[in-house]
Amino acid sequence: MSGAQAAAGAPAPAAKRRSGRPSALSLFARNQLAAFGAGLLLVILLLVLLTPLLPLPDPAATDPVNRLLRPLAEGHLLGSDHLGRDIFSRLLWGTGVSLLVGLSATSVAAIFGSTIGILAGYFGGRADTLLMRGIDMLMAFPYILLALAIVAALGPGLLNALFAIAIVNIPFFARNIRGVTLGLANREFIDAARLSGKSNVSILLTEVLPNVLPVIVITVSTTVGWMILETAGLSFLGLGAQPPAADLGSMLGEGRKLLITAPHVSVIPGVMIFLVVMSINLLGDGIRDLLDPRLKSGALARPAPFTAVDRPVSQLAAASIQDDSVLAVEDLRTQFRIGSDVYRAVDGVSFDIQPHECLGLVGESGSGKSVTALSLLGLVATPPGRIVGGRVLLQGRDLIGLDAAGLRAIRGDQVAYIFQDPLTTLHPLFSIGDQIAEAIRCHRPLSYKEAWAAAVTLLDSVRIPNAAGRAAAYPHELSGGMRQRVSIAMALANDPTLLIADEPTTALDVTVQAQVLKLLDQLRSRSGASLLFITHDFGVVSEVCHRVAVMYAGRIVEIGPTEDVLSAPAHPYTERLIACVPRLGEPGRRLEAIAGLPPAVNHLPPGCAFAERCPHAEDACRAGEISLDGLNDRHLVRCIKPRRAAS
Amino acid sequence: MTALMEARGVTRRFGGGRSLFGKPKPTVHAVQGVSFEVRRGETLGVVGESGCGKSTLAKLLVGLQRPSEGQVLLEGAGVHDPAVFGRRALAKRVQYVFQDPSSSLNPRKTIRQILEAPLIHLLRMPQAARRGRLAEIMDAVRLRPELLERYPHEFSGGQAQRIGIARALAAEPEILVLDEPVSALDVSVQAQVLNLLDQLKAEFDLTYVFISHDLAVVESVSDRIMVMYFGRVVEEGRSEDLFCRPLHPYTRLLLSSAPVPGRKGIGAESKPAELPDPLAPPPGCAFAARCPQASDLCREVTPPLERDGETAYACHHPRKGIPWPEPAGSGAVEGRIQS
Structure with a gap:
């Protein structure tokens, strides 16, 4: 059974092997500021923990004779205060108290705030309204006023200050955690847990909480410093630690009156507060960068405006053979370098597109079809993408190695893209007319008014009813099919010679897909543009493409006229790929599933990448490079045993 | 064959009610007066485009949503009646397979924890028995038992969907509601999962409600x-x-719109297709605006679902006796794509 083999092939090797990605710990160590913060905090913590063991004078013992000694005085390392108490001793004890209060207040706020947030987010509806309006009321008071009011009601004292700070910070946690929980509560795995018979309590504790925990940790790590500062603030006002006990805030408060005569009494605790809060914040930022999935995914890495090119010098000089093809791609190679792994996403792809022709590029996810399309105009994100070889000749001119300005002049002008999901490619804040006009004005010296008129004409040409009125609409006001028509209009704005459509109908309903395919076909034949059509659907290919190229693991395995490839596929992969799709009108046909999974492109086997899954494979298939050979002058296949004799 | 599950005039509305100041809030009718039966041992395919209410219907069948009107019966007993069916009692008999395998598996749980949940909470199985049962389930979906200790992100889409199916099977249900189970998968993997579903159905005497937007897939699996x-x-x-x-003209439009490998010439409507506004649905047949056969009657009176033996249709002008495929130029579709 194919399934058993499929299971056997998977994912054991991938998981066993250490991936080339750096571990979390080494990532953290690389963040020098965070490591510095962690080191500093560690030193402070050690000092505080060792304080009871150190031979220090009693922090509360007064000695009026030796009052206001300067630092480095005999017996008093950091001098003494207005009552002659040893500042060094008081500083260490006070830091301990401040840290303890700050951490305790954070824990209290985190526990109560997160509980409220999780409950409100998970149950929603009335529970959410009640809890969050309560939180809103708490937030409506200025926080310091609220803290003062709480301390005034409970009486001054460190414990009451702690409560005040915790209560004031509960809304912060509640709102953060509620937002995250709200997103989780609608996820399918919560529904799945419900259908597995789990109770609400069990779902909250075992499904929701583990997913919210990183956010709680992030919030804690970024607020501890702030809480310590707030505690110090209350103590400074005399509402926190009561004499003779001291924390950093009350030391600062006592030294305030002597700022001119004995500045060290207030400066020393001030510096300590600064060091503690700074070290905690640096560490907290480091933890956040480590845990936040949005930052982990590389949102902070700014990709270059075009893909880095790193190809052998010999290829630069090679003269192009002039022919009349619109686009000729020769041995294109694009790689992704992540850690020590090299992913050969596009590995020696060659094809050409003739004027007025539509070439289909077919493959499953991960086959490299989209990366091929993006590489043509240097749109692959760098890092980690890199073009390491090959040439892309647009009407004889090599596009690889052009500078940003050169590429920009071509993008959207001679070559235009249509992407899969128009909701993510259209800007949500500009009307569609604006966006098309902008695309026109990027390449042509038109006034805004003229460009707008041209945009309306374009919208009309993609059969949007009432184009003049609709031009002022925003993308969210249009249906999916309409949005894709807008994308097509925008791509056609500057009469491109080549259109690249990357799964343009995959997100659309079948009746809308039929219309968009038809429209694309009509526009292509009317405007004379060539079309590179990327899809996974052979049905769509038969509908619009003259020729089709099939990709597998970064290479083209077969290319030829659509009818030939579909009626007599020569590569076993093409053959199996066509056979495993259910066909309308043939319900009885057994689906021939392809066993196993495509290989990972960072560990490609030698020889044919499909050999592992191929029923006809023999030793020669796994031995060496297999070339793309012609069955006839138009139909090429990368297989040593093509499925039909060369005609 | 007898009706195992039955829907009677099921309607599900979202929104509605009145705001604080008595202003009526907008209402969306996701599912309107739907009646059908699912017979023991069959596969009932549900096909439609986005926004047709098929996912809401699926959630109604498994109890994740409650109908605003009407009822769903399982062997004559109302599934949304807490006196008859608790959540767990229903989940033991009707299970659900989600569309997106990666989002339906908790990223922080191992496969063992995910698959054990129904055994613990629904079947109250002791630990010793669970171990053997887990091995059986993994074997049924053709996954190696070593994979139990892995986390969902270590699996490909096809394997993750097998785990989703395994979780549904774990409770030993009679009915599986499959909501677009293969549409997030690559075509070669899609065939593996479809074949697996076919084998499981025979192996465990299952009844399927198979929901999909893909006509060819629905046709290949449904009775x-x-x-x-x-x-x-x-x-x-x-x-x-x-x-x-x-x-129904809409069925004809759907069928003519689907591209088939190796065949050329899908039909497409000449006017851009748009669904009616769900907040302000038109009177009469919702398809009338797109329908070439629509008459004034269609725009005023909603056609009821008329049963005629095994078939049923909701149309004032059913295309009875008109051959299919229709000759070019005569029906809902404009000319074929020429190139």
């Missing part, structure tokens, strides 16, 4: 098919009847 449009059933019938002699 009977229900076509939905804008929250209503527009046509229902045995698979071979529906695909060979479609009666």
